[in-house]
Amino acid sequence: MSIYSRNSVPARFRVTALIAAALAILPGGSAVLINVRPVAAASSGGFEAADFGGTWNWMFNEKAFATMTLVRNGDHFSGSISNSSIDLDGDGKIASATAVPGTAEIVKTSLEGETLHIVSKDGDETTEWVVTLKTPQLAEVRVGGPGVAANFPPIRAEKAK
Numbered sequence: 562m563s564i565y566s567r568n569s570v571p572a573r574f575r576v577t578a579l580i581a582a583a584l585a586i587l588p589g590g591s592a593v594l595i596n597v598r599p600v601a602a603a604s605s606g607g608f609e610a611a612d613f614g615g616t617w618n619w620m621f622n623e624k625a626f627a628t629m630t631l632v633r634n635g636d637h638f639s640g641s642i643s644n645s646s647i648d649l650d651g652d653g654k655i656a657s658a659t660a661v662p663g664t665a666e667i668v669k670t671s672l673e674g675e676t677l678h679i680v681s682k683d684g685d686e687t688t689e690w691v692v693t694l695k696t697p698q699l700a701e702v703r704v705g706g707p708g709v710a711a712n713f714p715p716i717r718a719e720k721a722k
């Protein structure tokens with residue numbers, strides 16, 4: 562379900578609603594309002610759902626250690642995330658991040674503005690991820706879900722060219 566704030570509703574839809582409201586209050590006038598949603602809804606940052614699609618390299622110390630592939634299927638995404646091992650230091654910062662064999666399938670997604678919530682599954686293990694676009698070429702990835710430290714640092718993700 563998407564909820565649009567006044568600022569995120571495209572101007573053409575706001576104008577249509579204003580015209581319909583004006584017709585409804587004129588003598589003898591009537592109007593029917595239709596719930597209209599654009600197919601590729603723009604987020605408050607000006608990003609579209611399509612901006613999430615593609616291959617993203619997860620970076621640590623300027624080197625890719627994992628790859629996330631997102632394929633748009635209507636209002637959802639499918640794809641995969643290559644497995645990795647991430648170690649934190651005593652201050653909660655990423656100390657190391659390395660690739661490990663295998664991939665996790667993306668089994669569920671939901672889009673809220675410029676944030677894509679992802680559930681990946683590798684065997685019996687599921688992991689929740691939160692991907693926030695900063696630009697169409699740059700995102701932050703956080704581990705989500707219960708049991709994850711609130712201060713788990715974001716992972717820099719760069720869209721492959």
